[in-house]
Amino acid sequence: MHNEQQLAGGLFYLGGNDRRIALFESAYPVPRGVSYNSYLLIDEKIAVIDTVDNAVGDLFFENLAHALAGRQPDYLVVQHMEPDHAATFARFVEKHPAVTVVTSQKAAVMLKNYFGFAGQLLLVKEGDALPLGRRTLTFVGAPMVHWPEVLFTYVPEDGILFSADAFGTFGALAGSVFADRDVFEKEFLDDARRYYFNIVGKYGVQVQNVLKKAAGLKLSLVCPLHGPVWREGFAWYLEKYLTWSAYAPEEKCVAVFYASVYGHTQNAAEIVASAIAERGVRVKVYDVSVTDRSILLAEAFRCSHAVFASTTYNNGIFVSMEQFLGDLKAHAFQNRAYAVIENGSWAPQAGGLMEETLSAMKNMRRIGDKVTVLSSVHEDGADALIALGRLVAEDVANN
Ligand code: FEO
Helix, strand or coil, X not given: CCCCEEEXXXXXXXXXXXXXXXXXXXXXXXXXXXXXXXXXXXCCCEEEECCCCHHXXXXXXXXXXXXXXXXXXXXEEECCCCHHHHCXXXXXXXXXXXXXXXXXXXXXXXXXXXXXXXXXXXXXXXXXXXXXXXXXXXXXXXCCCCCCCCEEEEECCCCEEECCCCCCCCCXXXXXXECCHHHHHHHCHHXXXXXXXXXXXHHHHHHHHHHHHHHCCXXXXXXXXXXXXXXXXXXXXXXHHHHHHCCCCCEEEEEEEEECCCCHHHHHHHHHHHHHHHCCCCEEEEECCCCXXXXXXXXXXXXXXXXXXXXXXXXXXXXXXXXXXXXXXXXCCCCCEEEEEEECCCCCCHHHHHHHHHXXXXXXXXXXXXXXXXXCCCHHHHHHHHHHHHXXXXXXXXX
16 A cells, blocks of 8 residues: 655655665664655656665555556656665666656666666756756766765755765654654664765765755755655754764764673773773773674764774784774774774784774874783783773863
């Protein structure tokens, strides 16, 4: 049964929720599900903005058919070719063979490569305008947010921005399609941050470029491809994007990450965390072998400071910590202060190797010297860990 929702006069939400999906992009756990959004603009001409993932394909076509009420769409705007949006493209053009596909040059190549599509195309680029009647579609280039072909679509008459993956979030929608700022902060912000850093975090410069363009636009509705539609309070969310894409910390806090085999490195990490918390600084502690890396990554970016503690393993960094550091590097982790703790029963190596990886990242500042634990923490070793914790806490307070 169809369940489209009217967002404004002539503007409909056609998407749906997938609460059964375990891993988004086969990589990121989404215990709260995810929504795939598509939009329909009915004017003298009719345009659909993106299709949806196969998971909600049937509902999407029911929504579309009901909202169209026998009419045919003139345009299908393909803003982003990733299959969580474009998977149902072939089915769409089969159902609506007269439709003109409006997209970027790069997306047209992908349409051919994915679907062998050789139908009617209208190639558009930044600054182009496509009149629908009372409303006009204009296009904004958004390369690498999150693929190179991406376009945003903007309706200047009403200030409606279709923002592709930008401003999206994990988490299915609950009844209403609209974002409520307070509910979003409580229920979606952690997922939105995790979505941002894991999906587009690497491309902060490109995100900043497109945010500069968006800053000049009148915005009454922001319609992303995942998560709720913004009609009020958007400035708050835009501010988050400005912070995240600048790789600036969102909060003055410390994330303590440890990799421990038998609990001794955990003990060291928790002694440091207690010394930090004792000074009134907010601290979170994560076992990197247990917590999903997408959460670790988002937490590392949220906090101004990090402590990395790892046991030595196979003469190197313990595998889960090594993978986490690799993920941080791949997502352009930078601009943070950090401290290092290592453990080793006969030849501690992990600390030096972690420092090597972290210091090679942009604008990283180490606090204190690495603390070495030999097998387990003793009184004198605890003193060094407490001193390191206090140093980190002072650094948080002073920076
Ligand atoms: Fe939601 Fe880049 O796809």
